[in-house]
Amino acid sequence: MENQDIKKAGLKITLPRVKILTLLEKHGGHLSAEDVYKILLEEGEEIGLATVYRVLTQFEAAGLVVRQNFEGGQSVFEIDSGDHHDHLVCLKCGKVEEFLDTTIEKRQEAIARKLGFTIKDHALVIYGYCDKPECNQD
Amino acid sequence: MENQDIKKAGLKITLPRVKILTLLEKHGGHLSAEDVYKILLEEGEEIGLATVYRVLTQFEAAGLVVRQNFEGGQSVFEIDSGDHHDHLVCLKCGKVEEFLDTTIEKRQEAIARKLGFTIKDHALVIYGYCDKPECNQD
């Protein structure tokens, strides 16, 4: 249940928080703060955009969601399943695919070690065109 | 000479363009539009921030510079040497290191192929702490 996750994060169980977390779980994909805001409005919820931004940032700090900064426009958020992964983004239709490549992950560690960096996080996003007919070719 | 690069891009040789390109070449590293603007002002140039943004975007389109979207804050620009590379960024001091790993590059191709994507571009940024004493640890 979402309520336990919220409580564990040291946050009070409020309607906006439950609605936002439930929506992200139900949706499963990548949503911007404004996406979340609009969907909840359409569902008849009373919520403020500032609250959505605030809560998503709190959820991120609590490890409940992950923020992705794809190029251009807004950040998007997704449930933190615990399994790190990277992304492919279609420049035409916006479709997002996920992948995890242990070879890449290991190489990153080696590179950081060689250059004296302690890795805290990383972001690998491949931009291109997906295989849908209307997206193919430049 | 910068002038030829600008001309080849189909752009007129103007003082702002020459100054911006020269500064990026001289500096060698990663500069935000505002960095460029402030440095040129300090050097006594008369230039507008809008021009800096406009010109950097034109240079990017022309393949003269590359834009990097590191998380938080402004985009930064660097001369496009033609050699693609990725980045490590220190979260404490902002230091940026560059690297190129052919293993990672090849794996990305394989992943895109498997998922039906045609790669147009990619961004790999490793965030962490560099080996300077004041940056080490958390």
Place this chain on the structure above:
DNA sequence: GATGATAATGAGAAATCTTCTCATTATCAT
């Protein structure tokens, strides 16, 4: 279940980064 200290919310203002508009000025082919 009622009470109250405290945290959370929502609306709008504001901050931040970037692009746009448009009158003025510079470039460059002729």
Place this chain on the structure above:
DNA sequence: ATGATAATGAGAAGATTTCTCATTATCATC
């Protein structure tokens, strides 16, 4: 040198995100 056209600079405006603060909700305690 001239003129068509492109570029510039200042400020307005757009886009995204955060902040402020008065009002409201939560929840530990009674």
